[in-house]
Amino acid sequence: MSLTACLIVSAFLLLTPPPPAFSSAIGDEAVTAYDMLGHYHFPKGLLPEGVIDYELDQSTGKFRARLNGSCGFSLEGSYQLNYKSTISGYISRDKLTRLKGVKVKVLLFWFDIVEVLRYGDDIEFSVGIASASFPLENFFVCPRCGCGLNCDDSLSPIRKLRLKSPFSVSSM
Template identity: 50%
Template sequence: MLAHRFLLLIAVAAAAASGIASAKPTAYEALADYDFPPGILPKGVVAYTVDNATGAFTATLDASASGAGSSICEFSIEGSYSLRYQTKITGKISPDHLTDLQGVSVKVLFFWLNIVEVTRHGDNLEFSVGIAAADFGIDNFLECPTCGCGFDCNDLLMLQKAGAATARLRLRGAF
């Protein structure tokens, strides 16, 4: 009887260990397999797929993560760039290359342009909109931005805690 319980215990432990070992990595961890930092995707990826044979991928963002009840994740970075992610992002991934991207755009002047390709060159990421490209240091993408506030979420929370009067004063000073 004791031997039977011991064998059952070993079987349960082996099943648990294999379940832990086969757990699917997060989308952010999967990016690392292709030499990309996690911050090229915002927080809130709820599902993803990668076809290892073709590199085709999809990433699905939580629609409620936008902060505004919108199905689009939008935020500004350092006040100079506005980024927009659809709830479904698709493309092809291979080491150091994201191509055929759909669902990610950047605002340049007054126009929204689709980011169609991201290439890693050493410690830089090159973002291409087809007709132009821009390089950014990889250290800018070590942290994932949050929909609605990007990397400035602490500032937004401080404004909300300070109350509406402080926010109105701040807006009047901006004009």
């Protein structure tokens, strides 16, 4: 390649803006992490309230969402969840994989949630060798740090849904 061609290619690469990330503003409205979940066919309630920002590499699906600190809550009659201040992984339609930063307590033990899959009207959470499925409608509302879905205020009945489905051993 000639020096002129190299300079043209270099100038093109320097002047061409990077592909837009969904975390940037579209029109007058900023796209939120909750909007992005919807774009990939997930309900917004997979994330607790209070995501302050996020990054997404559209070419790989790699993402990172940040909360204003760690976040924990119990789901009535079921599990305790704990989100670190940064949650990361890979997202594609109906799949969240290689997750980091989310744990669930089952009985006496804490397990990392490593994958979330959507199958029609169900969401399946995997901790590796075990998984649990819940109805999609349980995730239409974002839980709150500290009180989850059972906060002491006048919220809609949707927030009062219970997640009762034991983790089962998957056949991998």
